[in-house]
Amino acid sequence: MNPSKFFHIKRKVTSVIMMSLSLVATLIALVPLVFIFYYTISKGISYLNIDFFIAMPKPVGETGGGMANAIAGTLLLIGIGGVIGIPVGVMTGTYLSEFGNNKFGSVVRFLTDVLSGVPSIVVGVVAYTLVVIPMKHFSALAGGIALGILMIPTITRTTEEMIKLVPHSLREAGLALGIPKWKTTILIVLKTAWKGIATGILLGLSRAAGETAPLLFTALGNRFWSTKVGQPIASLSVYIYDYAKAPFEDWNQQAWTAALVLMLMISILSLTFRIVTRSKYKTK
Template sequence: MKNREFRNHHWRKSKNTIMTTLSILSVLIAVIPLFLIFFYTLAQGISALNIDFFIHMPKPVGENGGGMANALMGTAILIGLGCLFGLPISIFAGIYLAEYGNNAFGQTVRFFTDVLSGVPSIVVGVVAYILVVIPMKQFSALAGGVALAILMIPTATRTTEEMIKLVPPSYREAALAIGIPQWKATLRIILPTALKGITTGILLAIARAAGETAPLLFTALGNRFWSTNIYHPMASLTVFIYDYAKAPFDDWNRQAWGAAFVLIVLIFIVNITFRYVTRGRYADNQN
């Protein structure tokens, strides 16, 4: 009897050890691709990077060398357009959710914002095509900007809301107590206090948008030449990577890695900054 109980205990202990090991193992397996991808991109990308890569234009098909200056510029313009269309909407919607959103309408908007963030980016591209490319009868950076704006809205709205909510209520109470109207308190006291968080949150949305390819394929399309005209097709880093990855030239593949490296570094910097700025705050809010 005693012996059996002991064996049972032993079995329970080993089962515990097995499951703990499996759990740690799955963490390792899950994190390995991150390191593989990061270091492979680093190794491949760094050899493609030089000053030419940043300031030169793509060379004609078949010639080695050249750069992606137009794609860098294009991505910057596309993101600028996305911010122009998307940010005002997101910031005001975020203010509404944080300040007045404690009702059924607020809950509904919050819910649909989350749902919107689950819509595939390629679908957003199709919508931008219908809304902008068809009426204009031309692929354009403008259409790409609209697609990126729609993709940025969910992240930007929700982080604006979260960051405003992190401002201690005593700030607002102090403002209201000395007779400042609520809207002024929001604009003059709450927003500036939350500004740092909102800015980094928006940077996060921008970083995500910068990495989008699918919604640009048939809106901004891509362009092998220098163009800053938003009514014409425009190059972007991501579409550049896609085209160069599929191409049968080693030199182009190498440049695709270079562009991927630039993209990953930008995105990691923004993510780590976001972590740093909001460090500890989320945790305090949750407890």
């Protein structure tokens, strides 16, 4: 056979094999995802009704009721977490990418990486030591701080990476127009990278919304309606944890519904972010 023709066929065969392998890998990755969705929706949908959103939990033995307090609690907790985590994360990321090309910068970068690898329960223990012990009781604030700390590494690293993606030429363009460096950084660089940073923030918030372990030591949980920052507060994730291991069939079902609601909340959050940060201009 003509050698060039042989290699041509060989190349084609290799291409087909590699394409198939990639496809198989993608399918394997999809399997658990589909199962999670399927189980959560099919098991949780039966208890999903208006009551779940507006009613309070019923005492043991009574069926029905909802998790209004836990939904509000989760929102408040990630709100507090966001207020702490977003500014600190974004500013640290900005510092690292714009000014962090020195020893201090690499130390901060290293510590951020370590922090992102720390088990969330450890963060809970730290918040417990720093906030709960001095205040002498569990509180939403302590939970929020714990969640905020957990968000920081994600937001910091995404911000840094996103800002690094902004072409150097844009910074130079700003500076060459006689715009001071700090204004160039905020009004041009951060604005250009904003979409990517928003994705990072969203990842941070989503992760925080699903955290259970740090909340056990900090926000604790609450069977009643509370939005007081200084008091223990309920949250969906802790409810899921409690109800799923409870010996009552009814509670187990409600745990599934809580999981479904948590997923919906994150989806809505994600969608809102997409819409808010959508570019004013159509890109080609």
